[in-house]
Amino acid sequence: MVSNNAKEVFILGLTLDGKTFRPSDWAERLAGVMSQFRPGGAVPGSHLSYSPWCVPTTTVDNVKCVVVHHDLRDYDVLAWDFVMNFARDNQLQVAEACLLPDPPSKK
Numbered sequence: 001m002v003s004n005n006a007k008e009v010f011i012l013g014l015t016l017d018g019k020t021f022r023p024s025d026w027a028e029r030l031a032g033v034m035s036q037f038r039p040g041g042a043v044p045g046s047h048l049s050y051s052p053w054c055v056p057t058t059t060v061d062n063v064k065c066v067v068v069h070h071d072l073r074d075y076d077v078l079a080w081d082f083v084m085n086f087a088r089d090n091q092l093q094v095a096e097a098c099l100l101p102d103p104p105s106k107k
Contacts, residue, residue, distance in 0.1 A: 011083070012093040013064035018090035020063075021092055027064045030086060037072055037079045054083060 013021040023029075034054035036042040050056065053072035057065050066083075073080035076106075087094050 005068055008097055009068045009070075009084075010060065011066045011068065011087045011098050012060065012095065014093045016093060021035045024064075027066045030054070030083070031056040031067055034072070034079065037076055039071075039075075050069065092100045098106060 010044075013026060015021055028062055031054050035049065035051050037053060038051040051072070053069040053075070055067050059065070066084045068083050070071075072083070084094075086092075
């Protein structure tokens, strides 16, 4: 269960029993389906980029994941439920977290 005050939720590409979730492009597929849910709503061409509220990251500890921002829940609760049910139905690990910006590079 995800708390109501979580800023971001990470859906990890690991099942509850620790197996890698397949297919290997699951994160991109899920984020692609969610691309229409974005600030200002869907616009022509919005299907060509990911929503800032549902972004596939490359990896976290060598595991693919999707970061889902709580603003999606505020914008469309059914879209939020779809993503959370996807994780539940596929028995994927879910963690509440916050992405931190990369530190400035030292020159």
